[in-house]
Each structure stands twice: as C-alpha cells, then as structure tokens.
Amino acid sequence: MAATKRGHAPPDGGWGWAVVFGAFISIGFSYAFPKSLTIYFKEIQEYFTVSYSEIAWLSSVMLASMYAGGPVSSILVNRYGSRPVVMVGGLMVSAGMVLASFGRTIMHLYLCVGVIGGLGLALNLQPALTIIGTYFQVKRPMANGIAMAGSPVILFTLAPLNQFLFDSFGWRGSFLILGGIVLNCCVAGALMRPVNNNTRPKPKTEPPERNGAAAEEAAAASDTGEQDESESQGCLHKFIDVSLFKHRGFLIYLIGNVVMFFGFFAPVVFMAAYAKHQGIDEYSAAFLLSIFALVDMFMRPATGFIGNSKWVRPRIQYFFSFAVSFNGVCHLLCPLLPGYVGLVVYAVIFGLAFGMVCALLFEVLMDLVGAKRFSSAVGLVTIIECGPVLLGPPLSGALVDIFGEYKYMYYACGVFMLVPGIFFFIMHYFNYKKLDEEKRQNVPVDMRTCEEAVQLKMSQDSNTAHDTDG
Amino acid sequence: MAECCFIHFSRGDVSHRVRASTLHAGESHTENVELLNPVNLALQCTWTGNQNKLPNITGFWRKDGDEVENSRVTVQLEGDEYELKRVFSIVSEESLGSYSCVFGSEAKIEFVLAAPQIGEVRDKPIVSYVGDSVVIACKMEETKPKPGSWNWYKANGTDKEQIFVVAEPLRYEIKNEERKTKLVVHNLTEADGGLYYCGAVYAISTTMGHVELKVISFQEPLKPFIAIVIEVIVLVAAILLYEKSQSKKNYTEGSNRETQGENNGPEGSSSTRQRKI
Numbered sequence: 001m002a003a004t005k006r007g008h009a010p011p012d013g014g015w016g017w018a019v020v021f022g023a024f025i026s027i028g029f030s031y032a033f034p035k036s037l038t039i040y041f042k043e044i045q046e047y048f049t050v051s052y053s054e055i056a057w058l059s060s061v062m063l064a065s066m067y068a069g070g071p072v073s074s075i076l077v078n079r080y081g082s083r084p085v086v087m088v089g090g091l092m093v094s095a096g097m098v099l100a101s102f103g104r105t106i107m108h109l110y111l112c113v114g115v116i117g118g119l120g121l122a123l124n125l126q127p128a129l130t131i132i133g134t135y136f137q138v139k140r141p142m143a144n145g146i147a148m149a150g151s152p153v154i155l156f157t158l159a160p161l162n163q164f165l166f167d168s169f170g171w172r173g174s175f176l177i178l179g180g181i182v183l184n185c186c187v188a189g190a191l192m193r194p195v196n197n198n199t200r201p202k203p204k205t206e207p208p209e210r211n212g213a214a215a216e217e218a219a220a221a222s223d224t225g226e227q228d229e230s231e232s233q234g235c236l237h238k239f240i241d242v243s244l245f246k247h248r249g250f251l252i253y254l255i256g257n258v259v260m261f262f263g264f265f266a267p268v269v270f271m272a273a274y275a276k277h278q279g280i281d282e283y284s285a286a287f288l289l290s291i292f293a294l295v296d297m298f299m300r301p302a303t304g305f306i307g308n309s310k311w312v313r314p315r316i317q318y319f320f321s322f323a324v325s326f327n328g329v330c331h332l333l334c335p336l337l338p339g340y341v342g343l344v345v346y347a348v349i350f351g352l353a354f355g356m357v358c359a360l361l362f363e364v365l366m367d368l369v370g371a372k373r374f375s376s377a378v379g380l381v382t383i384i385e386c387g388p389v390l391l392g393p394p395l396s397g398a399l400v401d402i403f404g405e406y407k408y409m410y411y412a413c414g415v416f417m418l419v420p421g422i423f424f425f426i427m428h429y430f431n432y433k434k435l436d437e438e439k440r441q442n443v444p445v446d447m448r449t450c451e452e453a454v455q456l457k458m459s460q461d462s463n464t465a466h467d468t469d470g
Numbered sequence: 471m472a473e474c475c476f477i478h479f480s481r482g483d484v485s486h487r488v489r490a491s492t493l494h495a496g497e498s499h500t501e502n503v504e505l506l507n508p509v510n511l512a513l514q515c516t517w518t519g520n521q522n523k524l525p526n527i528t529g530f531w532r533k534d535g536d537e538v539e540n541s542r543v544t545v546q547l548e549g550d551e552y553e554l555k556r557v558f559s560i561v562s563e564e565s566l567g568s569y570s571c572v573f574g575s576e577a578k579i580e581f582v583l584a585a586p587q588i589g590e591v592r593d594k595p596i597v598s599y600v601g602d603s604v605v606i607a608c609k610m611e612e613t614k615p616k617p618g619s620w621n622w623y624k625a626n627g628t629d630k631e632q633i634f635v636v637a638e639p640l641r642y643e644i645k646n647e648e649r650k651t652k653l654v655v656h657n658l659t660e661a662d663g664g665l666y667y668c669g670a671v672y673a674i675s676t677t678m679g680h681v682e683l684k685v686i687s688f689q690e691p692l693k694p695f696i697a698i699v700i701e702v703i704v705l706v707a708a709i710l711l712y713e714k715s716q717s718k719k720n721y722t723e724g725s726n727r728e729t730q731g732e733n734n735g736p737e738g739s740s741s742t743r744q745r746k747i
Binding site: 046167172176177184186191 | 596
C-alpha cells in the first residue's frame, strides 16, 4: 500500500540513519534547550532586578512560541521540505541567542530568546519528525525511538556545559556561545537530504492536471514530488491539511493527548521539589532527576525496538495506550512509597514510563495518519497541545499550594494519565475493528477526501486527453 | 560525648548569659556561641573525670591559645564531677575568639565566640564584562539574627577599603534590605576585578563575607563562538558537497533509467488505472 501511495518504498536504511542522527540533534535541542536555560535565571534575575515569576516567563514564552509555531512549521515543511526549514530554524535560534547576549532589558530577552528562539526551535522539531516518516516504514518505530532519545541525551550534556559556561563567561558570554552551539542544528538540517534527491533530478514544475500525458506519467512514475503537488493543488486546503479533523484516528489521538498533557510534565518539574519537601538534601534530590534522565535515555530506543517487533507493530496503538496508563498508575502509587529508596524506585519506574510514551508519541501519530499527512497533523496537534502543556505545571503548583502537600498533585496527574490511557485502549479497539472491516472491503483506508478526489480527477483528465488524441 | 544547656537571664541593662558544656570521657569538644551585643558571658565547664578521680586538679582558661591571667584554680571533686566557671566581659571584636577551659592536662572544651556568620557565600567568581554593570549580593540566613546595617569593602592588596556611595555616586549603588544587601557597580573596568567584602554590622562586631569579581572583555567568549561557527560552516559544506558528488554519479545512471521508464509508461498507467477501479 505504501508503494502505491508514495510511488516508491522508503529506503528504511542507508542514508536514513544519517537522517535519524540529524533528527536526534534537532529534536534534542528543541526539547532540551528551553529546560537547560534555567541555570542562568538566578543571575539574570539579579541583573535586571525582576521577580522570579517574571524570569520564569522566559521559559513559558519560549515553550509557547515553540508550540504555537507548529502549524507555521508544518506549512513550510509541506511546501519546501524538511532541510531548508531546519536550517532556517537553526539560524533563527542562533540569531536570537546572539542578540539576547547584548540585551539591556528583560523585554529584549523575552523577544530574542522567547519568541525568536522558540519559533526557531519549532522549525527544528516538526521537520525532524516528518523526515523520519519519509525515510522509514518498516523500521520506523526504531528510528523514532532513537531520534526521540535526543532530548534526554542533549539535556544531559547541556546541563553541565551550561554550568561551565556560566562559571567561565557569565550569562552574556554564555548566551553568545550557546548561539554558536545551537547553530549545529544547521548541520543536522544539512543531513536531512530529501528522500528522492539522489535517484532522480528535480522534477518539472508543470502540474500534471493540465497535461493529460503528463498525468499518466505521474501516475506511473515513482515520484512523490509531482503527486504531492497535484494533491496540494487539487485540495482546497493548500497549506495545511485541515481535513484531518474528520480523521477518526487523528481525533482519538488529539482528544487523548490534550487530556494527557495536563498531567504529563508536572511530575518531572516537581520531582526535586517533592524530594526536598520529604526532607531530602539538595544533591540527592538532583540525583533523582539524573536517574530519571538516564533511564529515560535508554528506554526510548528500547521502546522503539519493542515497537518494531512483529508482535507489537501491527497493534502499536495498544502499546501506546499501555504506556500512557502505566504513567498514570505510576503517579497514583508514587505517594505511597516511603523514604529515599522509595523515591529512587519511583524515579526509575517513572523514567521507564516517560521514555515509553515519548518514544511512541509521534510514531503512533505517523501510524494513524500516514507519513504524508503527518506534517500537517503534528502542526495541528502541537498548537492545540500548547494549552495543556503551559497550564499543566502551574495548575499542579496551585494544587500543591492549596493542599500544602504533594500527594494530591500526584493523584491528579495519575488520573490525568490513566483516563486517556483507558480511553485509548477502548477507542483503538473500535478503530482497529473498523480498519480491518474497511481493509476487507478493499478501500485503502488512509485515502480520504483529498486523495480520492485528486485520483478521480486525474483519471478523468487522462480520459479526456485520450478522447482528444483519439 | 558532651551535653550542653543554655540559660539566659537578664538584669537591667546588662544581661548575664550562662553557657554550659559537659565533657564525659577524655576528649575535647567545641561549642559555637553566637553573640550580637556586648555581654558579660559566664562560661561553665563540667568534667566527669577519668579513672583516677583525684580529689583536686588544676583547671585554667585559655583565650586564643594563650592562658588567661589569674585563671588557674584548684578544682574540687564535687558529686563525682569537676566544675570550672568564669565570667568574661565581651565588649568588642577583640574580646571575641576562642575560649577554652582546660582540666589538668587532659580534658578541654572550646567555646568559639563570634557574631553571626554569613552562610551562603558564592565560592565561584562572578563574571562580568568591561563597560557592563554587575550586581554583587550578600545574604544573611533567615535563621540568623538580622544585622543593623551593611557595609561594602573592596580589597586593596591585603587591606580593605570601604566603598562609600557618596564619593562616587555614578559608579556605585548600594541597595540594602534587612537580610540582603546588593552592591551595583556600573561602567566596569578591568581594575574593578578582585575581592569584594560585604560586612554585616552587629553591635559586637562586623562579620565579613567575600565575593570575587572577574571582569573580562567581550573578546573572551567571542573566540569560542567563532570557532564553533567555523566548525558548523565546514561541516555543512562537507555534507552538501558529498551529496552533490553522489547525485552527479546517480544522475548519469538515472537518465538511462528514465528512457527505459518512459517506454514502460503507457503499460504501467493502464495497470494502475485498473487498480483504481
């Protein structure tokens, strides 16, 4: 089925692994960079004489820009492909950091680091995820798992690096040098060669609908580029595929994810604070986070490997549902574990659960909507997820403040993850049933409005062309 | 093992405080005593003795290692214990220091008398740039009593020179809150680098904390930045050139494949059309 849709089989290897490495770097910077900047907050707060919440806004603005920039990123990737977008993204973040190093007011930092930097990171994240789908089909869960491992690995390297830069150069010099380091995203972008480039020269830009003979050639030839163009011109939704909102799988994913993200990040954010609240010293509390990150780092490719196995792959949505539910159960049981040993056990199990969900997060979306519509899908998902991601930690913080203890926050997070997990299990059971039915009726399932209309149109055009010739 | 108890009572404007410590086996022990104001402090040591349990032993007091004049006394064994007690007049910074009670040649308890110490001191230097401004802060912990005021000093060789804002109002700014103080230095030059001392002023003395300031020029971080930019440009160029050479190789192969593809075109399209229906 993939062959007919795309016109060629994804390489599933070869240069694809270099692309996975590039995606590893891009995804890693996108997720880890905002978190790693928190080391500078104290000094910047002193320098500009602002309150703690004002400096924390910097993280929020950056994260918000990154998520809100999702659709923009998708549109650009749909039009220009992954490579140029990632390179422009890398340049943007770099420029933002360099400009910020000369900043005189906190507003300057919000704009440079927050808005420009955040947008640049958005232009890194989406294309990196998208290109994996074009290079891999059979080994895709593995590729996704490895690429997503970029986030904890780069966070692990950036954290001590940032501390070293801060001690040597203060915050201004550090921002300048970070601007250079983040420029390596452009190197990652250079690796993201468009998947057809070395088998065929750039296709002609004549749209196939106007030329009957050319339409036939497009149907026969193995060229994604021309087909993409005809579809994007045939559909009303030229820039972003809004018909996804009628896609069953997409809707299940979206609804579940929106609820899930309320409880997803808060436990990570509050882990050290919770440990200190239990009376644990600062270094041991920080060590918990390191344990968590280490387990997460290894769990992501491992999950990719499991997801790739022949037992799991056909029903990978259940694996994802299990991962989400596992997270929920983990948070519900956490407050029951006593002492530092209990917290270490929790950190390990949470690391496992978090790694599983992260490795599968985009793989299951690709599995549901297909690689072609993935770019638009992920753009829509990120902008809608923007809300819960930003609101989650402050709401959890409010819960802690109201009740004075952390266990209610963990219960809430547990529920926010367990309910979507169960929702996923049930909905995907029905979805798989329906997919199997549709397969039996021989209708290709992920061809929806756009593609069917275009195929029909192309066959009509070639019919008329033949009539005129004949 | 040593126990200690603390009794405080005041009479009029002179407060008497008693600080007591008990030593069991033949060891030594150190007590930290925090003082804010001038006070007559009574220090009391009790020793349970060793195996011999002599009826009389000599005890004396030491200040900073030197024996205190006229402090040698003969201590009687009372109720299985020996006791040494003396009142010291702590009026100024010189009176502060280490006081020890010594029993015979074995047992010793040390009392370290000091004003509240500044706990959280940044041990690594603060880095700032020429022409920029910097904020140096000192903080007295919440658990310790708050100082009357704060002073700032800059190290000049082995000496400390106090910083007065009135002398150079454009360059220095001191912002004081109860437990925190901030020194802001504007328009930094390389000469501004060095050790700065913040002094928490108490009636009895001023305790110091120090912070080091390093002033560097903007070229320092610029060097690694340019090195990284060059590395990125080299890598990107290498990757793109490699790709170009690969595609040139495939282009010649590809054009051969294309002509074959066109011949198969019409047959291919009919088969796909059937599949569509």
